[in-house]
Amino acid sequence: MNGAMGEGVRGELTDRFVCAIQHLSRLMHNERLGELKKLGLNAHQANTLMMLYHHGPTRMGALANYLGSKLPHMSIIVDHLVGKGYLQRSSDPSDRRVVICEFTDDGRKATQRIINHTRIRAKKVAEKWDFKQFESVVESLESLWSTDEERSVCIVSDPNKDRLFNKM
Template identity: 35%
Template structure:
């Protein structure tokens, strides 16, 4: 086989791979739209601002955090975060406590009510997803499980490369 033929095959494989990834992305988007309706219900029922929701979700995934850490995550100043946290405290979704390793730092963490809200937002749509999966035969479900395991491993690898750990 000549170098041109090998290059042509490699280029053709890359094109096929790119087209396959595009098709999979479109399919995922379609399924996502189907599931988004149920997922949006608790979100739309919430009276929280987008910044408040972001803080709740950051705390859910990262655990107790300092105001500085939250400010970096939101891309805002500490004063803005203080106001956001004050409103979340007033709603009973977060609390503040002293950092045991540095008493000068106040940590913000979810209350039970805040954790329940975050779980509700994450779990919304699960019932519809389960009904959707229930329409698939066992062989397809087994294949999907193997694919999902590989996707999770790839996601874990990407998170490790970026210096974060996956929240399971």
């Protein structure tokens, strides 16, 4: 039993974990699609808004790196969001070549709509559990989140990459 996917008890548990994560992702993603359509957004644009919601005004290069995109593609995404009135661009006063992306009021409201929609969906699911089940799920997800957050901090704080948020 080396814990490889599908091998032994740990492998079976890993398979179940992966299946549960995929199902959770599909559940939340499918519910979000309708709301995104109402807002005239695609997944790339929504991910950009969510990134800015969590990190505040951010350099274009940092957005591209964080979202796994190339700078030209990120520029197209931001162009669409600026055109919809959801974002505004400005130059970094210390380096005019650096573009800073930030919300407009409409962009903040649109993002809050997406978040509220997700919250309502999550509450509907949680209502089906008794308190003990609910607490167990929350603790497990918080553990997963903190584990991933530790990994993400290492990626984001690489001094050789343009991934530092809010660097002005």
